[in-house]
Amino acid sequence: MATQKLLQTFKKTPITASPTSLSNSEMAQKIAKTLIKAGLKPFETTNSSLLSNLDSHITNLVFSNPNVPLHSCLNFFNFLRKNQSFVSHKPDLQSHLSVVFRLFKARRFAEMKRILTYVAMDSDLRCPVANLVSLVEESGFNNEPNFVEKLCDMLFRVYADCNLFEQGFRVFDYMVSYELKIDDRSCIVFLLALKRCDKMEACLGLFKRMVEFNVEVTVYSLTIVIDGLCKRRRVKRAKDLMIEMASKGIKPNVVTYNTLINAYIKRMDFDGVNEMLRLMEVDKVAFNAATYTLLIDWHGSSGKINEVERMFEEMCEKGIKADIHVYTVVQVIMEKKGFENDIYTLNTIADGLRKLNQPEEAKRWLLTMIENGMAPNVVSYTTLIDIYCKEGNFVEAKKLFQEIKKAGAEPNAVTYNVLIDGHSKKGRMKEAYELRDEMRAKGIFPDIYTYTSLLHGECIFGKLDDAVELFNEVRQKGLPLNVVTYTAIISGLSKEGRSEEAFKLYDEMTEAGLTPDDRVYTSLVSSLHKA
Structure with missing residues (x-):
């Protein structure tokens, strides 16, 4: 009812034509000029004469005035919304639309969405989408290509964010009726909101309407619905939907299959799991x-030790990184088996634990392996040496380094680099250089990792000239510089206030196609304060 009255008012007094009255026009012009020249300051007083007779006509004239910069328009709009204690007029629906229209023209969609959220959450402003579009047409905003379509699509998302699903469905139906394009990403937002609120019937209903009205359906929207159905234990319905959509050309991806595999495992439906694995192979x-995590966990809980080992080895061979859960499952199973596996698998587990910041667990794993009679190789020793170096336990690291030789093996470049890096980071540069010289004597050429470790150590302890000399040596040898090397030298130069050299290397780094990280930017900024 309130909206109908509002529409009638605007039909009688169109805001985009000539001013409703001279006084309104003059007042709007005065406010506009004040905003342009002085911003909000003149208005921030309870006795401002400019605000005493403010009404919807005046504010709409101000908001639609192209001479008022958009940022000033937004500031004034927010000021009116937040200062109701001494501003008698609150921006009405037309005011909100005027600001939304200007934001649309400026392609500032995030702020446009924020203003529409105010409309959606205010019962005095919220109205049926048909009425909103009528008001747009009354204002002449529909002459801007795609504005109505974008407005409706964004309103659809806003209603999803606000959990106003009934209103959202009405917007969807309106867009279908008037053949407005519905963005599939907006539908994904709505589907996710429905699933989050456990409204799976409505979620499934929207998905069916998307299919019925030829809204673009992707595997992502399909997977959202399947996940929701699985969480409600409607696994058969989820599988049937996947097969139905596959027949229509929407093929499931690995996330879709993982969702169903997880659901079948929870139901202990092993035939269902195997069916999904078969379909994955077919597709x-x-x-x-x-996928590997789910299957390793499943086989582990079922006592299928050989399957766990097979899956883990396959995972490693494909270069897929495992998480701590996988390593824990494999650890437990292999310990039960009595370390009857090959050294490669055992080293992989230890190295994975180390990389996941579980050094004590990695160390325990390797030491237990040795105690159980499994002969360690260079990789096993190198992992342990790296852990001891990071702990600062160079006595134990050196002991293991010597054991490699006693065992009839030879340390490789990785072993030396681990030791050099450990010594360098602790300021033990003499020992680090001795190890580099030993490498050379054995015919192992220092690589970029060797030089980066040494360079980093010199930078940490303020020996920049030595670091620069190492950096130049890397260039002379033609070794490929990487992000870590550049970051170390740039950080070191910046720390000493040598900003000109640091920025020069930054330019060189970017020209080489390397992407600096936050540490580089932070270092460069700090160098300017020290220059």
């Missing part, structure tokens, strides 16, 4: 880390 959908 040539490769396993990802989540």
